[in-house]
Amino acid sequence: MVNKITRPVSLTEKPFHYCPGCTHGIIHRLVGEAIDSLDIRERTIGVASVGCSVLTYEYFNTDMQQAAHGRAPAVATGIKRVLPDRIVFTYQGDGDLAAIGTAEIIHAAARGENITVIFINNANFGMTGGQMAPTTLPGQITTTSPAGRNTDTAGYPIRIPEMLATLTGPAYLSRVSVHSPGQVKKAARSIEKAFAYQLAGKGFSLVEVLSTCPTNWKLKPEKALDWLKQNMLPYYPLGEFMDIGEEVL
Amino acid sequence: MTAKLMKGNTALGEAAIQAGCRYFFGYPITPQTELPEYLAKRLPETGGVFLQAESEIAAINMVYGAAAAGGRVMTSSSSPGISLKQEGISYIAAAELPCVIANVMRCGPGLGGIQPAQSDYFQATKGGGHGDYRLIVLAPDSVQEIYDLTLTAFQLAHDYRNPVMLLGDGLLGQMMEPVRTYQPTETMPTDSPAWATTGCEGRKKRIVNTLYLDPPKLEEHNCRLQEKYATINDREQRAEAYRAEDASVILVAFGMAARIAKEAVDMARSKGIKAGLIRPITLWPFPQRILQQHLDTAKALLTVEMNTGQMLEDVKLSVNGEVPVHFYGRSGGMLPSSQAILEKIVQLWEVQPNG
Ligand SMILES: Cc1ncc(C[n+]2csc(CCOP(=O)(O)OP(=O)(O)O)c2C)c(N)n1
């Protein structure tokens, strides 16, 4: 049997700029495949945020807008209100979504804005050189928590889907990971489901994807996957935190 | 058509509807709140969308998304709220998206107060947000002109793909005057523009972007923007000249301050003093050419503002040392009185009697 893997049509030919072993690339692919599979490429508008993934506007083969740091959910709201029959998604890092953009994500979710958010949690600010993020684990060393995150002074990491699950607005909230082939498959299903909810007009959907940052974690790619599994999974349990339970796929 | 009695803020909202605005994103702040309240009722009647955002920051970014998706869109606020919108305004200017932003100014700095002021002149005309960009800034002085200039604002935003700011003060927003409402003579196309990101069906993907990591490309982008601003500066300077033809003492004032200054000019004229007024209607581009046309007879200029001297700098630049420029202003929500302005005119006239 020939296992032919082709590039999703929803990705452009442009090679990714990500560091070796960074899982941003895998997640891009999953988003591209979901858009292909639902056949929505020509009616999709993506919103790129600020962070290592800022250039996603060059990678997704859909109409794209680039937003200011943290503001992607507000930009997506503006697009969706003008074009309610289009599919609108944001692709945001944890610094973007869980620090500077906390208000925007909470209120887009609370409004039940019919958009899909792909939220990349790599437990640090990648692009600016590995500073502490709201998602940085207790004790985790970063450039701005050189002695390890001290919860007495820096507080505790935020679990975004769990927090948003206290709201009535969202339709679908999940956390997935891409540290193993099995998990990548599950992540693919969850991302497709999130888009399918939007397509069906069900409201706000968000998928948090646990992702690696080998460069700033100062780990080889494979070790970074292990680190994710050993350290992030206990704090960030995988699963669905809200699912209005409609049959959409 | 007969005129209707309307509040400034309401006239602005109604004119936006007539200009084809169908999307409004905002956040309440005194003294502009009647505007979003009016649109909350009016926009749904026209099939449009009113959305109260969680903050001014979110509101302006919704405007960014909506404008890039091809919507005719507006937001409004007052001074502290406009400060929060500056990040988004810089992005909108960089991405060359059309939108209208109303600033019904109150007094500052900081939380300041809720009385009228003109102390956001620098912020409106000199950038406000980061980077080299310009807003077209329009300054009405009556409720009728709020209506007229709102129509103009949408047209200019469309023509130049640039954010346009309507800059009034709390007094103009709150006062009621008769307004003749009408539809704009030139109606802008309603189909989505050739640059809008609407989904790429049947065409290549489009990107709305403000990031240029390559310095020569960013410089090129900046140069192109500056060319556009030069064209606007060339074509769009507007001002009203009031009894200025033979004036020795020329007042320069905009908005509410200009109305008070007009009264002072009339009082001076009745005393035989040759006073006049130039009222900038576009604050950017500043109507330098119109001001210069009146300098032949002028012996002294007096800038009157509801701030501590901001437009003063543009007046000095326009005059370029040819005529002395004086300043009278009140701040903190205090209004200049026509009597106090008259006293200044008399002083200047006595120094330079009859030219
Ligand atoms: C208003 C503003 N503040 C700060 C920055 C600098 N900045 C760029 S990317 C970034 C952090 C991004 O981290 P994250 O969202 O976690 O994405 P990652 O790079 O890890 O993928 C910061 C702080 C900015 N561009 N704009």
Ligand code: SF4
């Ligand atoms: S810095 Fe980290 S998140 Fe950014 S591309 Fe490199 S590995 Fe990926």
